[in-house]
Amino acid sequence: MAKQLSRDQQGITLRGSAEIVAEFFSYGINSILYQRGIYPPETFTRVQKYGLTLLVTTDPELKNYLNNVVEQMKEWLHKCIVQRLVVVISSIENNEVLERWQFDIECDKTAKDESAPREKSQKAIQDEIRSVIRQITATVTFLPLLEAACAFDLLIYTDKDLAVPEKWEESGPQFIANSEEVRLRSFTTTIHKVHSTVAYKKDSFP
Numbered sequence: 001m002a003k004q005l006s007r008d009q010q011g012i013t014l015r016g017s018a019e020i021v022a023e024f025f026s027y028g029i030n031s032i033l034y035q036r037g038i039y040p041p042e043t044f045t046r047v048q049k050y051g052l053t054l055l056v057t058t059d060p061e062l063k064n065y066l067n068n069v070v071e072q073m074k075e076w077l078h079k080c081i082v083q084r085l086v087v088v089i090s091s092i093e094n095n096e097v098l099e100r101w102q103f104d105i106e107c108d109k110t111a112k113d114e115s116a117p118r119e120k121s122q123k124a125i126q127d128e129i130r131s132v133i134r135q136i137t138a139t140v141t142f143l144p145l146l147e148a149a150c151a152f153d154l155l156i157y158t159d160k161d162l163a164v165p166e167k168w169e170e171s172g173p174q175f176i177a178n179s180e181e182v183r184l185r186s187f188t189t190t191i192h193k194v195h196s197t198v199a200y201k202k203d204s205f206p
Helices: 014-035 060-078 122-141
Strands: 044-049 052-057 082-091 097-107 150-156 179-188 192-201
Touching: 014 044, 014 052, 014 060, 014 082, 014 097, 014 122, 014 150, 014 192, 052 060, 052 122, 060 082, 060 150, 082 192, 122 192
Parallel strands: none
Antiparallel strands: 044 052, 082 097, 082 150, 097 192, 179 192
Protein backbone atom coordinates (compact mmCIF):
# COMPACT_ATOMS: atom_id res chain seq x y z
CA MET A 1 0.00 0.00 0.00
CA ALA A 2 1.37 3.45 -0.93
CA LYS A 3 2.47 5.49 2.02
CA GLN A 4 0.88 8.95 2.18
CA LEU A 5 3.32 11.69 3.08
CA SER A 6 2.35 14.62 5.27
CA ARG A 7 2.82 18.11 3.85
CA ASP A 8 5.94 18.52 5.97
CA GLN A 9 7.56 15.46 4.35
CA GLN A 10 6.65 16.20 0.75
CA GLY A 11 9.69 18.33 0.10
CA ILE A 12 9.99 21.78 -1.45
CA THR A 13 8.82 22.66 -4.96
CA LEU A 14 9.70 25.84 -6.86
CA ARG A 15 6.22 27.31 -6.32
CA GLY A 16 6.17 26.23 -2.67
CA SER A 17 9.57 27.85 -2.14
CA ALA A 18 8.39 31.11 -3.74
CA GLU A 19 5.38 31.16 -1.40
CA ILE A 20 7.51 30.51 1.70
CA VAL A 21 9.95 33.33 0.84
CA ALA A 22 7.19 35.82 -0.13
CA GLU A 23 5.40 35.06 3.15
CA PHE A 24 8.64 35.68 5.06
CA PHE A 25 8.91 39.12 3.40
CA SER A 26 5.35 39.93 4.45
CA TYR A 27 6.06 39.18 8.13
CA GLY A 28 9.60 40.57 7.97
CA ILE A 29 8.50 43.95 6.55
CA ASN A 30 5.67 44.19 9.11
CA SER A 31 8.16 43.45 11.90
CA ILE A 32 10.55 46.16 10.69
CA LEU A 33 7.76 48.75 10.41
CA TYR A 34 6.55 47.92 13.92
CA GLN A 35 9.98 47.68 15.59
CA ARG A 36 11.19 50.94 14.04
CA GLY A 37 7.99 52.84 14.91
CA ILE A 38 7.17 53.84 11.32
CA TYR A 39 3.46 53.36 12.08
CA PRO A 40 1.74 53.76 15.47
CA PRO A 41 1.88 50.56 17.59
CA GLU A 42 -1.91 50.57 17.98
CA THR A 43 -2.27 49.96 14.21
CA PHE A 44 -0.72 46.49 14.58
CA THR A 45 -2.28 43.25 15.78
CA ARG A 46 -0.67 40.09 17.16
CA VAL A 47 -0.55 36.86 15.15
CA GLN A 48 1.15 33.51 15.74
CA LYS A 49 3.65 32.46 13.06
CA TYR A 50 6.93 30.47 13.03
CA GLY A 51 6.34 29.65 16.69
CA LEU A 52 6.53 33.38 17.51
CA THR A 53 4.08 36.15 18.31
CA LEU A 54 4.44 38.64 15.45
CA LEU A 55 2.83 41.99 14.78
CA VAL A 56 1.12 42.79 11.50
CA THR A 57 -0.52 45.99 10.35
CA THR A 58 -4.26 46.58 10.46
CA ASP A 59 -3.96 49.83 8.44
CA PRO A 60 -6.10 49.09 5.34
CA GLU A 61 -3.96 51.13 2.92
CA LEU A 62 -0.64 49.65 4.13
CA LYS A 63 -2.14 46.16 4.23
CA ASN A 64 -3.29 46.46 0.63
CA TYR A 65 0.09 47.83 -0.49
CA LEU A 66 2.04 45.03 1.23
CA ASN A 67 -0.32 42.35 -0.13
CA ASN A 68 0.30 43.64 -3.67
CA VAL A 69 4.07 43.61 -3.08
CA VAL A 70 3.99 40.07 -1.70
CA GLU A 71 1.89 38.78 -4.63
CA GLN A 72 4.29 40.38 -7.12
CA MET A 73 7.30 38.99 -5.22
CA LYS A 74 5.73 35.52 -5.28
CA GLU A 75 5.50 35.67 -9.08
CA TRP A 76 9.06 36.98 -9.51
CA LEU A 77 10.46 34.44 -7.02
CA HIS A 78 8.69 31.66 -8.90
CA LYS A 79 10.34 32.84 -12.13
CA CYS A 80 13.71 33.29 -10.33
CA ILE A 81 14.03 36.87 -11.62
CA VAL A 82 14.25 38.82 -8.34
CA GLN A 83 17.64 39.41 -6.72
CA ARG A 84 17.05 41.75 -3.81
CA LEU A 85 14.41 43.46 -1.69
CA VAL A 86 15.35 46.55 0.32
CA VAL A 87 13.30 48.34 2.98
CA VAL A 88 14.49 51.96 3.05
CA ILE A 89 13.65 54.13 6.05
CA SER A 90 14.10 57.87 5.63
CA SER A 91 13.32 61.10 7.42
CA ILE A 92 10.07 62.69 6.22
CA GLU A 93 11.49 66.16 6.90
CA ASN A 94 14.59 66.05 4.67
CA ASN A 95 14.37 62.64 2.87
CA GLU A 96 17.68 61.57 4.42
CA VAL A 97 18.05 57.77 4.34
CA LEU A 98 18.57 56.51 7.92
CA GLU A 99 18.29 52.72 7.55
CA ARG A 100 18.46 50.14 4.76
CA TRP A 101 17.25 46.63 5.42
CA GLN A 102 18.60 44.55 2.56
CA PHE A 103 17.52 41.01 1.69
CA ASP A 104 19.65 39.42 -1.06
CA ILE A 105 18.00 36.51 -2.83
CA GLU A 106 19.86 33.65 -4.50
CA CYS A 107 17.78 31.34 -6.68
CA ASP A 108 18.76 27.95 -8.03
CA LYS A 109 17.73 28.47 -11.65
CA THR A 110 17.98 24.74 -12.35
CA ALA A 111 14.75 24.33 -10.33
CA LYS A 112 11.69 23.98 -12.58
CA ASP A 113 8.00 23.40 -11.89
CA GLU A 114 8.34 19.81 -13.07
CA SER A 115 11.50 19.14 -10.99
CA ALA A 116 11.30 16.60 -8.17
CA PRO A 117 10.68 18.30 -4.78
CA ARG A 118 13.82 19.11 -2.78
CA GLU A 119 14.35 17.36 0.49
CA LYS A 120 14.01 19.87 3.28
CA SER A 121 11.23 19.91 5.84
CA GLN A 122 8.92 22.88 6.37
CA LYS A 123 9.91 22.74 10.04
CA ALA A 124 13.64 23.12 9.28
CA ILE A 125 12.93 26.14 7.05
CA GLN A 126 10.57 27.69 9.63
CA ASP A 127 13.25 27.28 12.32
CA GLU A 128 15.71 29.23 10.14
CA ILE A 129 13.12 31.94 9.38
CA ARG A 130 12.30 32.21 13.10
CA SER A 131 15.99 32.99 13.80
CA VAL A 132 15.98 35.79 11.19
CA ILE A 133 12.74 37.33 12.54
CA ARG A 134 14.12 37.13 16.10
CA GLN A 135 17.20 39.02 14.96
CA ILE A 136 15.07 41.71 13.30
CA THR A 137 13.26 42.12 16.64
CA ALA A 138 16.55 42.20 18.58
CA THR A 139 18.10 44.94 16.42
CA VAL A 140 16.29 47.63 18.40
CA THR A 141 18.92 47.08 21.09
CA PHE A 142 21.70 48.54 18.92
CA LEU A 143 20.05 50.62 16.17
CA PRO A 144 20.01 54.37 16.83
CA LEU A 145 16.67 55.76 17.94
CA LEU A 146 14.69 57.20 15.03
CA GLU A 147 13.78 60.53 16.60
CA ALA A 148 12.39 62.20 13.46
CA ALA A 149 9.13 61.15 11.81
CA CYS A 150 10.06 58.56 9.17
CA ALA A 151 8.59 56.96 6.09
CA PHE A 152 9.56 53.75 4.32
CA ASP A 153 10.04 52.72 0.73
CA LEU A 154 10.53 49.31 -0.86
CA LEU A 155 13.13 48.74 -3.56
CA ILE A 156 13.06 45.50 -5.53
CA TYR A 157 15.95 44.54 -7.80
CA THR A 158 15.06 42.24 -10.67
CA ASP A 159 16.80 40.85 -13.74
CA LYS A 160 17.49 43.78 -16.05
CA ASP A 161 15.37 42.67 -18.99
CA LEU A 162 12.21 42.35 -16.89
CA ALA A 163 9.15 44.35 -17.96
CA VAL A 164 8.12 46.10 -14.74
CA PRO A 165 4.39 46.54 -14.00
CA GLU A 166 3.12 50.11 -14.47
CA LYS A 167 2.41 50.64 -10.78
CA TRP A 168 6.14 50.18 -10.02
CA GLU A 169 8.59 52.96 -10.76
CA GLU A 170 12.35 52.91 -11.22
CA SER A 171 14.38 54.30 -8.34
CA GLY A 172 17.98 54.93 -7.30
CA PRO A 173 19.63 52.69 -4.67
CA GLN A 174 19.08 55.19 -1.79
CA PHE A 175 22.32 54.48 0.03
CA ILE A 176 23.23 55.93 3.45
CA ALA A 177 26.11 58.34 3.86
CA ASN A 178 28.43 57.39 6.77
CA SER A 179 26.81 54.06 7.63
CA GLU A 180 27.43 50.98 9.75
CA GLU A 181 26.30 47.58 8.49
CA VAL A 182 25.30 44.48 10.44
CA ARG A 183 24.86 41.10 8.77
CA LEU A 184 21.89 39.11 10.04
CA ARG A 185 21.22 35.39 9.60
CA SER A 186 20.25 33.80 6.31
CA PHE A 187 17.79 31.02 5.53
CA THR A 188 17.32 28.67 2.60
CA THR A 189 14.54 26.54 1.16
CA THR A 190 17.24 24.78 -0.98
CA ILE A 191 15.78 26.62 -4.02
CA HIS A 192 15.85 30.20 -2.71
CA LYS A 193 18.41 31.50 -0.22
CA VAL A 194 17.88 34.84 1.53
CA HIS A 195 20.74 36.81 3.14
CA SER A 196 19.81 39.72 5.41
CA THR A 197 21.73 42.86 6.41
CA VAL A 198 20.80 46.15 7.99
CA ALA A 199 22.75 49.36 7.39
CA TYR A 200 22.15 52.41 9.54
CA LYS A 201 23.43 55.94 9.81
CA LYS A 202 26.19 56.32 12.36
CA ASP A 203 25.53 58.86 15.09
CA SER A 204 27.32 62.14 14.49
CA PHE A 205 28.57 62.03 18.06
CA PRO A 206 31.33 59.70 19.28
